[in-house]
Amino acid sequence: MYALVRQIPAGRLATYGQVAELLGCWGRARQVGWALRRLRGPTDVPWQRVVNAAGRISFSPSREGSDWIQRQLLLEEGIEVSEDGRLPLRRYLWTPVPDAFLEL
DNA sequence: AACCTGACGACCA
DNA sequence: GTGGTCGCCAGGT
Numbered sequence: 001m002y003a004l005v006r007q008i009p010a011g012r013l014a015t016y017g018q019v020a021e022l023l024g025c026w027g028r029a030r031q032v033g034w035a036l037r038r039l040r041g042p043t044d045v046p047w048q049r050v051v052n053a054a055g056r057i058s059f060s061p062s063r064e065g066s067d068w069i070q071r072q073l074l075l076e077e078g079i080e081v082s083e084d085g086r087l088p089l090r091r092y093l094w095t096p097v098p099d100a101f102l103e104l
Numbered sequence: 105a106a107c108c109t110g111a112c113g114a115c116c117a
Numbered sequence: 118g119t120g121g122t123c124g125c126c127a128g129g130t
Contacts, residue, residue, distance in 0.1 A: 016112050029112035058111045
């Protein structure tokens, strides 16, 4: 799962459900959230690029601030995130293997 | 074992 | 748009 998330380029977004589905686990978005939650401190996994399907950052007190850090990191990647975590998901949604088109 | 709690999401009112 | 229900499943009590 982390390997997949690492493939999301800076400035692009993916949803929890999308990640789950790409791993062949349709309907298991919660487990993706669970896995990302385990990341603590410095990591090479760009966890901030995974948001919920509603196009919002999933805020939760249990995240102890990582939600706001997520907002900040996304802003730094050039994504416009509103004060309450809304973001233009349509415009930045990532899809794997579009490189195949470059071969044509 | 029986709840409860989530970085979730599809569906419907 | 928003809000509620239900399905999902790992972990904790």
